[in-house]
Amino acid sequence: MHTPLCRHASGEPSDYARRAVAIGLTEIGFSDHSPMRQDDFDDWRMRADQLNEYVEKVRKAQKDFPQLTIRLALEVDYLPGHEGWIRELAARHPWDYFIGSVHYVSDSWAVDNPNKLSEWKNRDAWEVWSVYFERLTKAAETGFFEIIGHADLPKKFGHIPSRDCRPLYEKFLKAAKKHNCAVELNTAGLRKDCREIYPSREILQLAFQKGVPITFGSDAHAPEEVGANFAEAIHLAREVGYQECCRFEQRKRRLVSF
Ligand SMILES: [Zn+2]
Numbered sequence: 001m002h003t004p005l006c007r008h009a010s011g012e013p014s015d016y017a018r019r020a021v022a023i024g025l026t027e028i029g030f031s032d033h034s035p036m037r038q039d040d041f042d043d044w045r046m047r048a049d050q051l052n053e054y055v056e057k058v059r060k061a062q063k064d065f066p067q068l069t070i071r072l073a074l075e076v077d078y079l080p081g082h083e084g085w086i087r088e089l090a091a092r093h094p095w096d097y098f099i100g101s102v103h104y105v106s107d108s109w110a111v112d113n114p115n116k117l118s119e120w121k122n123r124d125a126w127e128v129w130s131v132y133f134e135r136l137t138k139a140a141e142t143g144f145f146e147i148i149g150h151a152d153l154p155k156k157f158g159h160i161p162s163r164d165c166r167p168l169y170e171k172f173l174k175a176a177k178k179h180n181c182a183v184e185l186n187t188a189g190l191r192k193d194c195r196e197i198y199p200s201r202e203i204l205q206l207a208f209q210k211g212v213p214i215t216f217g218s219d220a221h222a223p224e225e226v227g228a229n230f231a232e233a234i235h236l237a238r239e240v241g242y243q244e245c246c247r248f249e250q251r252k253r254r255l256v257s258f
């Protein structure tokens with residue numbers, strides 16, 4: 001879940017927590033978009049000097065809602081060459097987990113940015129998906145991340161290659177298994193053009209076969225999105241065969257049945 005510091009979400013952490021309590025959730029986590037070393041890298045994340053403010057906002061929600069477990073996390077962008085910065089971020093606060101996400105297939109293009117949707121016209125879908133999954137595989141291999149976020153994000157606007165993507169998925173999931181990354185069932189996809197949970201059933205089935213564990217996330221950017229479509233996500237996970245999901249505290253994984 002996000003906070004207004006990323007400049008494209010609304011509501012304070014306490015508002016999200018209030019909603020979580022109202023719908024009966026017992027544990028939530030904040031994982032706002034990590035800052036970049038250079039604040040002018042893009043315009044949809046907190047500045048580096050706002051990281052302490054972010055942590056304070058989450059701590060306030062923890063104080064306001066002692067009956068709810070609230071985890072402190074970050075959704076960290078993985079780009080090749082950013083490893084040193086990610087290590088620095090990891091050392092700054094006692095995070096419960098890091099979600100590793102790939103949004104960028106180059107320094108200038110995040111595939112999910114609605115303001116850069118026209119860039120898809122200049123690109124071949126297979127090439128974008130190949131670069132994306134190559135980066136996602138590398139992200140898993142860094143060992144920095146407990147969870148890999150929205151694993152098939154390039155489907156957001158419906159740009160799906162006609163070629164079989166299974167080899168890309170296989171390689172990524174092999175790395176996820178080897179480096180103890182969970183894959184997130186992210187219901188935000190249901191709110192986008194693709195109208196589908198991230199990742200697809202096909203990827204989830206492969207993940208289950210390989211023994212890659214899962215988490216549930218609504219990727220809420222507003223309080224009313226907290227826990228959105230979780231019944232659907234749980235149904236999908238059960239159909240594929242999952243009976244347990246992960247929780248994280250101080251970067252340690254625990255499996256719980258659902
Ligand atoms: Zn966001």
Ligand SMILES: [Zn+2]
Pocket residue numbers: 075101103149150
């Ligand atoms: Zn994301």
